[in-house]
Amino acid sequence: MDRRPYIREMPKLWWLGQRRxxxxxxxxxxxxxxxxxxxxxxxxxxxxxxxxxxxxxxxxALQSPLAIAFHLLALVFALxxxxxxxGLTPKAMPLRLGENTVPGTAIVMAHYVVWIVVSAGLLLxxxx
Amino acid sequence: xxxxxxxxxxxRYRPEADEDPVFQAYTVPYNEDxxxxxxxxxxxxxxxxxxxxxxxxxxxxxxxxGMMINGxxxxxxxxxxxxYYPDKVRVEPLSNFPIERDLVTVADDFMEKLAxxxxxxxAKEDRPVNAGEHLQSPAELKTFKQYTMCINCMLCYAACPQxxxxxxxxxxxxxxxxxxxNLDTRDSGRExxxxxxxxxxxxxxxxxxxxxxxxCPKSVDPAAAIQQTxxxxxxxxxKALLSPWGK
Numbered sequence: 414m415d416r417r418p419y420i421r422e423m424p425k426l427w428w429l430g431q432r433r434x435x436x437x438x439x440x441x442x443x444x445x446x447x448x449x450x451x452x453x454x455x456x457x458x459x460x461x462x463x464x465x466x467x468x469x470x471x472x473x474a475l476q477s478p479l480a481i482a483f484h485l486l487a488l489v490f491a492l493x494x495x496x497x498x499x500g501l502t503p504k505a506m507p508l509r510l511g512e513n514t515v516p517g518t519a520i521v522m523a524h525y526v527v528w529i530v531v532s533a534g535l536l537l538x539x540x541x
Numbered sequence: 542x543x544x545x546x547x548x549x550x551x552x553r554y555r556p557e558a559d560e561d562p563v564f565q566a567y568t569v570p571y572n573e574d575x576x577x578x579x580x581x582x583x584x585x586x587x588x589x590x591x592x593x594x595x596x597x598x599x600x601x602x603x604x605x606x607g608m609m610i611n612g613x614x615x616x617x618x619x620x621x622x623x624x625y626y627p628d629k630v631r632v633e634p635l636s637n638f639p640i641e642r643d644l645v646t647v648a649d650d651f652m653e654k655l656a657x658x659x660x661x662x663x664a665k666e667d668r669p670v671n672a673g674e675h676l677q678s679p680a681e682l683k684t685f686k687q688y689t690m691c692i693n694c695m696l697c698y699a700a701c702p703q704x705x706x707x708x709x710x711x712x713x714x715x716x717x718x719x720x721x722x723n724l725d726t727r728d729s730g731r732e733x734x735x736x737x738x739x740x741x742x743x744x745x746x747x748x749x750x751x752x753x754x755x756x757c758p759k760s761v762d763p764a765a766a767i768q769q770t771x772x773x774x775x776x777x778x779x780k781a782l783l784s785p786w787g788k
Contacts, residue, residue: 415556416556416641417556417557418556418639418640418641418647419554419556419561419562419639419640420639420640421562421636421640423637423702423705423706427702427705428702430612431612433750433751433752433755434702434750434752437748437750437751437752441748501749501751501768503765504751504754504762504764504765504768504769505765505768505769505771505772506772507765507769509684511680512679512680512683514683
């Protein structure tokens with residue numbers, strides 16, 4: 414008898430069907446906001462290189478409601494990006510101490526500690 | 542009082558009769574100790590002997606009875622009716638595989654991908670039998686033991702959207718096994734495996750959805766194996782770039 418294997422098409426919106434796929438897609442989407450925010454910083458750096466007046470104009474433009482809305486949105490996605498990727502680090506970077514594996518939670522916590530210490534250091538340096 | 546019953550909707554595909562797969566409803570006696578595979582065997586023995594599905598060991602070792610149960614890839618011998626009762630369950634063949642008949646999928650593509658990563662110990666040189674055992678310490682075994690638990694049940698392939706989106710992707714189980722043999726102290730075959738594992742259709746087609754590790758019935762972590770292979774391959778690439786004359 415002839416074989417006639419049947420191939421099922423993947424639905425276009427497959428990632429809406431299950432929570433884990435939706436979360437994955439949102440995590441992937443978060444990189445767009447990270448990229449957009451990096452562009453804003455680059456534009457700021459460019460203005461800084463053009464002198465105090467240009468930089469003041471850039472800072473002024475950041476006060477617009479649209480810029481504030483973008484920054485809030487970018488912050489939410491940056492946090493999501495950070496938290497989800499920190500959560501995945503034990504898979505990519507397992508640590509062994511002698512014969513034992515360092516627990517994944519310790520690796521994740523270490524990332525948070527470094528994040529907080531570096532952020533606090535930068536904030537302090539900015540005040541000096 | 543009537544005996545409790547359990548309802549299943551099973552996706553049927555009879556290539557000689559069906560243009561497209563269709564769901565067929567079955568009602569079986571409800572037994573608290575039954576798994577979905579028991580219900581399917583009850584159907585086959587007592588209700589409809591034309592229903593086709595694969596199974597062998599009934600104890601989560603052989604890896605034959607993987608199916609989508611309510612949309613989740615599971616071993617049907619590992620899915621208790623009591624976890625669904627009184628709701629009914631939908632039983633479908635594993636996603637991302639062509640359907641041969643009813644719940645039986647075509648696994649040829651997986652078999653080829655599995656073979657392509659040479660999932661066996663490749664020794665540096667032939668070792669005569671009288672040289673004795675190739676000793677390995679418990680600590681050395683520990684580095685890869687979880688990956689040896691893979692039973693090739695293909696649930697990870699059914700969970701991974703990349704298998705459908707990028708059909709050339711070698712996939713979770715095969716890449717986890719490549720990693721397992723690369724980590725084995727008796728093995729010297731990493732370079733041969735890297736041809737496939739470090740290629741685009743190898744680890745770089747993985748977008749780290751992570752579903753493979755979530756559905757594995759043997760707690761293997763293919764997502765971890767793949768990310769670690771990505772890092773090791775990147776290190777290889779930089780080494781080759783910085784010292785093209787030396788290996």
